[in-house]
Amino acid sequence: MTLRLNRLTLPVERMAEVLATREEDFARRMREARAWRRAYADRGATLREVAREANAAIPTEEPLDTVVPLPPIPERFTVIGADGSTIPPDRHGAALYYVINIGSLVYRHGSGETPEAHSIPHLGYTEEELFEGTTLVSGNLLDVRRDQAEVNHLAELVEQEPEGPTLALVDGTLLLWVLENLPLDTRKKKVQRYLDALTRVQKGKAAVAGFISRPRHAEVSRLLLLAHLDGNTEKVQEAERGRLPLPDRVIFADLPPGGRSALFTSPSSINHTYYEPAGHEVWFFYVNVAAEEEDPVIARIEVPVWVARSPDLLSLVHAGVVAQSRIAGGYPYALARADELAYISGPERQRLQEMVETALLRAGLMPSPSPKAFYKSMTRSGRRW
């Protein structure tokens, strides 16, 4: 055993004490934030500009303390969930390749039909696929390709779907996270491809939403602080210094079961720079997806502006995520299954590696892992004491 747990006993105890103190602080700040939400409910319009500067949630036309109850859940509607997973290139492996596996589930509510399950793997091995310039496609570059593949797959499924209310769901944010150290032109192209897929979903007359479970965002929290400090961003920075931001989900834990918060616009710079001009500006709301008489489960839902401005599509997203989340408890069933269909297990990785090695031998090549990989396979396969 290399992790000496006895040396961690005291730090673990101390950590628990710190967390307990933080909870008390959060409870106090939560009460304040809820009071400000009521007090400054109608100050949204005056806060918009300064909120953008302060990287706080940007208010929309809805009052800040808006609560929209759960709309009627349609008898028949379709939810398509997609998710992806990857095997990054291993410089120490027998061959350089990556895998993107996209899983999806098409769930037709009220049909009694078996949902359609898809699992689509892609092996990237050519030099064009493996390198962007001189950089090996891994980390953020691979994550972006996975997100792109997810949304492309969603668009395809939406296009195949017969007419009727359809909700396309992704796990996580709709804002493509592309590292800022990439050349501007490259960033722009990547985001544009993602936005093109959102346009296909829009043309397919479906709604699209990003479901964020246990969100850590504190953008509404900062907006309320900003409102309380008369829009003074310096005072906000001063107040936030040295303490953890209060997560928005804590403030909205008072939403009734199925209810949603007001709509806000995401202050992310990528939203303003790329999404807004393309007509896909990302708005968001918080929703309590828990069933009646259960503890609140707060999720953040992101939608493009064309969904937010369409009462029918917005209502479909609201009702759809709640209906889906109540099947399995707190998380959309279609996304849970899409994750399962995308997941690449350890034994599957091992089997793929064996397939690659066998194929290399057949092709007359001798597979040779690096000395580091060879020794890792030895030290990590046996028992350790």
Next chain:
Amino acid sequence: MSEARIPVGRVLRASNRGFTVGCRVMQPDIPAFGSFVRADARAPEGAIYGLIYDVTIQDDLFVRRFVMVEPPEEVVRDQRENRQVPIEVSILAVGYRVGDHIVHGIPPQPPVTMDYLYPCTPDEIVDFTRRFDYFRLVLNAPGVPADELLATSLLAAAAARPAEERTDFLVEAGRELTRLLANDLIRLDNLLRRIRTAVGLQEV
């Protein structure tokens, strides 16, 4: 061996004494306790015969979330038809075939991982049960509900025969059991009762 019938599943792990196969829940021919099955042996035209003695549906945390509530029909169908939750079928090896010759005993080699396992045809069951030398293997098998397994498999073997031959077959099987279990009358009585009750015989 070519086989038109739908396989029970593929071998997950194996030894000479028995093996386990995995199959999907919605298999059209759900494998049943006491059924005769066959896996292809390594030797050409060879086969390994076995009896199913346990069928286990594996535990699954995702399914657990739904068993306590009434899930929508779509979820039930998704769980049953789409999800790769295998049932594990355990088989006791009772014999093998080399060419046309059937041997009752432990096969010299087990089947290999991923080999298919097929249900035996009625003709194969009749061929295999022309003799009763495999009884001892079943009765002495550790960790197996041997008496239940033998009784159920005998009834399956009787059902594979024409109606007029079934009683004679079971009477012969009863005689062999009497010989093997002469020193354990309680066990013998229990086994004979099982066979008698199932076919409505007054006396074996």
